[in-house]
Amino acid sequence: xxxxxxxxxxxxxxxxxxxxxxxxxxxxxxxxxxxxxxxxxxxxxxxxxxxxxxxxxxxxxxxxxxxxxxxxxxxxxxxxxxxxxxxxxxxxxxxxxxxxxxxxxxxxxxxxxxxxxxxxxxxxx
Amino acid sequence: xxxxxxxxxxxxxxxxxxxxxxxxxxxxxxxxxxxxxxxxxxxxxxxxxxxxxxxxxxxxxxxxxxxxxxxxxxxxxxxxxxxxxxxxxxxxxxxxxxxxxxxxxxxxxxxxxxxxxxxxxxxxxxxxxxxxxxxxxxxxxxxxxxxxxxxxxxxxxxxxxxxxxxxxxxxxxxxxxxxxxxxxxxxxxxxxxxxxxxxxxxxxxxxxxxxxxxxxxxxxxxxxxxxxxxxxxxxxxxxxxxxxxxxxxxxxxxxxxxxxxxxxxxxxxxxxxxxxxxxxxxxxxxxxxxxxxxxxxxxxxxxxxxxxxxxxxxxxxxxxxxxxxxxxxxxxxxxxxxxxxxxxxxxxxxxxxxxxxxxxxxxxxxxxxxxxxxxxxxxxxxxxxxxxxxxxxxxxxxxxxxxxxxxxxxxxxxxx
Numbered sequence: 001x002x003x004x005x006x007x008x009x010x011x012x013x014x015x016x017x018x019x020x021x022x023x024x025x026x027x028x029x030x031x032x033x034x035x036x037x038x039x040x041x042x043x044x045x046x047x048x049x050x051x052x053x054x055x056x057x058x059x060x061x062x063x064x065x066x067x068x069x070x071x072x073x074x075x076x077x078x079x080x081x082x083x084x085x086x087x088x089x090x091x092x093x094x095x096x097x098x099x100x101x102x103x104x105x106x107x108x109x110x111x112x113x114x115x116x117x118x119x120x121x122x123x124x125x
Numbered sequence: 126x127x128x129x130x131x132x133x134x135x136x137x138x139x140x141x142x143x144x145x146x147x148x149x150x151x152x153x154x155x156x157x158x159x160x161x162x163x164x165x166x167x168x169x170x171x172x173x174x175x176x177x178x179x180x181x182x183x184x185x186x187x188x189x190x191x192x193x194x195x196x197x198x199x200x201x202x203x204x205x206x207x208x209x210x211x212x213x214x215x216x217x218x219x220x221x222x223x224x225x226x227x228x229x230x231x232x233x234x235x236x237x238x239x240x241x242x243x244x245x246x247x248x249x250x251x252x253x254x255x256x257x258x259x260x261x262x263x264x265x266x267x268x269x270x271x272x273x274x275x276x277x278x279x280x281x282x283x284x285x286x287x288x289x290x291x292x293x294x295x296x297x298x299x300x301x302x303x304x305x306x307x308x309x310x311x312x313x314x315x316x317x318x319x320x321x322x323x324x325x326x327x328x329x330x331x332x333x334x335x336x337x338x339x340x341x342x343x344x345x346x347x348x349x350x351x352x353x354x355x356x357x358x359x360x361x362x363x364x365x366x367x368x369x370x371x372x373x374x375x376x377x378x379x380x381x382x383x384x385x386x387x388x389x390x391x392x393x394x395x396x397x398x399x400x401x402x403x404x405x406x407x408x409x410x411x412x413x414x415x416x417x418x419x420x421x422x423x424x425x426x427x428x429x430x431x432x433x434x435x436x437x438x439x440x441x442x443x444x445x446x447x448x449x450x451x452x453x454x455x456x457x458x459x460x461x462x463x464x465x466x467x468x469x470x471x472x473x474x475x476x477x478x479x480x481x482x483x484x485x486x487x488x489x490x491x492x493x494x495x496x497x498x499x500x501x502x503x504x505x506x507x508x509x510x511x512x513x514x515x516x517x518x519x520x521x522x523x524x525x526x527x528x529x530x531x532x533x534x535x536x537x538x539x540x541x
Contacts, residue, residue: 003267005291010171010179014265036161039264047249047378058377060249064256065166066159066205067237067415070247084256085203087161 003043022092037083037094038064038071049073049083050097059097072097129153131476132218132225134206134418135233137165138462139454139469141189143231146473148196150487152480155225156198157218159205162263163190165235165454167462169258171287182262182462189466209422209450216422216449229449229476232418233469236433236455239410241276241301241310245373246408254409258284261291269405273382274298275370276409277316279509282359284409289360296401297362299384301408302369303391310410312391313349313366349389371398373406382406412459412509422450427523431516432458433509440524441495441517443472446531451475458516461505467498 031040112118136158164186356363386397419437454465
């Protein structure tokens with residue numbers, strides 16, 4: 001798959017850059033030197049960078065410039081790294097964000113989520 | 126321990142221009158930016174000037190970076206600043222990697238995009254309009270096969286043209302549906318009023334579109350009443366002032382959007398739902414100054430609609446009321462990169478003057494630089510708000526007021 005904009009009427013032809021091989025969730029991908037993780041993955045057709053820690057909903061880039069933290073992934077063991085700011089490196093190991101154990105999941109146990117709920121539950125006792 | 130003359134936070138047009146001035150005056154500076162490339166958001170910019178030439182952000186960034194490098198400027202990329210600590214007459218700038226002790230700080234952190242929540246907006250494939258700009262022009266990666274833009278404003282119009290240039294297909298530009306957060310952005314009357322200002326985007330078709338109706342209230346009303354069902358086309362893409370996005374659909378990623386018709390006041394017309402297949406959605410909620418670091422170091426703020434939000438109070442010398450803390454670029458108000466660059470020159474010269482043994486010589490340059498900011502503002506191709514000079518004047522007045530109060534306090538202390 002190649003989602004690169006090879007030719008551009010004003011910016012010209014895409015310059016030749018060195019290929020870089022990296023891993024994402026155990027699979028090997030190719031990008032170019034200077035690509036961020038997010039750009040290299042999108043060029044390979046991959047949009048989903050993580051699952052929401054609690055709900056498991058898929059997430060990808062939102063702002064693409066480091067402000068929103070929606071693209072956080074694990075890079076060579078370091079968690080919460082922003083894929084949109086981090087350039088790929090040869091043999092880099094990237095893992096998508098996963099669902100986390102959720103001790104305060106109110107669907108599993110009757111735990112108050114707000115002070116009002118807490119007061120209500122206290123009242124029932 | 127090394128003490129810098131200035132730490133410049135942000136390697137965009139403001140930060141780089143400031144660094145060049147500092148280096149030309151032999152100051153010891155370091156420029157920090159968390160993005161892996163220098164240039165900030167200038168990098169993605171690409172539009173045609175009224176004279177037909179292209180403003181190419183990549184080339185403009187390169188020119189600034191090259192000049193800074195020729196002056197041996199220490200530019201550190203991929204470094205995130207998260208705190209500025211205040212000591213006696215010094216500051217410590219905390220980053221993820223190391224800390225920098227400095228006499229002065231220029232905060233040139235730019236702007237961020239205001240989000241406009243739409244049901245389904247967390248799906249992969251939904252992104253801010255700026256994200257699409259960076260992916261397209263900087264990374265040269267297609268954001269999708271066919272998309273839609275939510276939010277009609279100066280920024281989204283400019284980036285829509287950039288996506289079109291890169292061969293990315295857009296279904297249309299629509300409004301966000303009216304709700305508590307979308308506010309005025311969902312009101313066709315407000316939007317058409319704003320669009321008249323995009324007439325500056327000459328020689329684009331927006332001139333024909335904007336200037337035809339938008340200057341006269343009665344014409345605006347007529348334009349909205351009789352707004353063509355298929356929108357008005359710009360760059361082969363319809364702009365819909367009478368359609369809004371209700372929700373974004375998909376399970377693992379964006380598959381389609383649901384559009385609805387809206388009245389001239391932005392009210393949703395019942396049973397007007399229509400589903401459109403797209404694989405990406407760009408949300409354009411406008412820009413606001415990114416000013417957390419100014420808040421952390423204790424700068425007083427003022428809200429200014431004209432400048433895009435809460436801005437750290439400063440004067441035209443780019444000084445804040447905290448001695449040694451300077452600001453430049455979009456943190457001081459949303460304007461074009463050209464204005465940011467001129468403000469950077471002012472901030473750099475202000476520090477050079479402060480640290481110089483012959484301040485009078487620099488003062489002359491500083492006055493010229495201040496005039497250049499105003500001239501650049503006046504000539505700007507892209508204007509984000511019609512009353513920017515008014516917003517600027519209010520912030521300057523707030524600065525003078527604080528300084529006067531400080532003087533009064535000092536006098537009182539002396540008397541007592």
